[in-house]
Amino acid sequence: MSASFAPECNEVKERYDTCFLKWYSEKFIRGTAKEDECEPLFQKYKTCLTKALKDKGIESMIEEARADNKENDVEFMKPSSGAKCKYNSQEDPRSQLISV
């Protein structure tokens, strides 16, 4: 399994990831999932992670990035920008921008 950026969360992450992969391949991808069965484990993992993100000052970086991205998307993707001609050939009406 991939490592957590916070070593203290590795154990709970591994338990969650294992649960998720099983749920994903046995239920979700077959279209039979009624709910996310790994949610309780995810909450434990998230508690550990949120603390680590805060302690290391990464949480604010993520929030800033999200706020900043919204602002940039408007600018970045507007039809009149220089990107327009480059996008034309690639443009796919189905691929709407997913705002992170």
Added chain:
Amino acid sequence: MVKFYSNDTVYDYGFSTVSLAYFLRYPNPYARHVASTDTIERSYDPETQRLTTVRLHLKRSRLPPAVVKLLPRSYLGNAGEDGRTQSFILERSVVDVKNGVMQSESRNLDWNNVLSVIEKHRYERPKALAEGAGWNEETTNVNISVTLKSRIGEQIRKQRARWGEQATATSVSGGEEEAPRRGLFSSWGQGAIRTAIETISLQRTEKSQPKAQKGMKVVLERLRHGGLVEVLEGMRADREVEI
């Protein structure tokens, strides 16, 4: 300006395998620079059968020497003299099982003042050729695109706009924008620097994308041979090599 990279391909694996492999991409032998991957948000909507995931990756990398030369020290932040640095990547993905589509979008959180990189993936289950035969489970259509935009000077402009006209360049930037008074930075002008950084980054992307695809194929191959067990064993081995 903006630079754009796009690649279309077809994987000889079904959508189920490909979308699972996407979550299992790191680590792989072609992505040893990915130090960690965490899921920070996940939600499943049983009605639409859509799964939304936000992940945070930490990647180690090296700034191209040409870029290190172009940039004033104030922009280089945590990078060492040799350009070694690390960067957090925020990735949001949506898997739509009903329609057989997975889309993801990744952005860099660090170095944003130098270069913004937006990478998008789209995986799609093709319709079966025969009428009414449902889905083709043998292959998956793939489109990967990368948009590169240097944002040098942009933060300062935005801050000025936000703070109003009374703010002078010095008070807003704290000298950051003033630091690169000498050398290429000023003689070229920021527009030329931005274009140079975008061009160098596009060349890098053109080299790194085929590697990323090779990494994905290693994970797909492991899934086909030995299922999840083999993928997880492979990951363990890849991690040990790195350590």
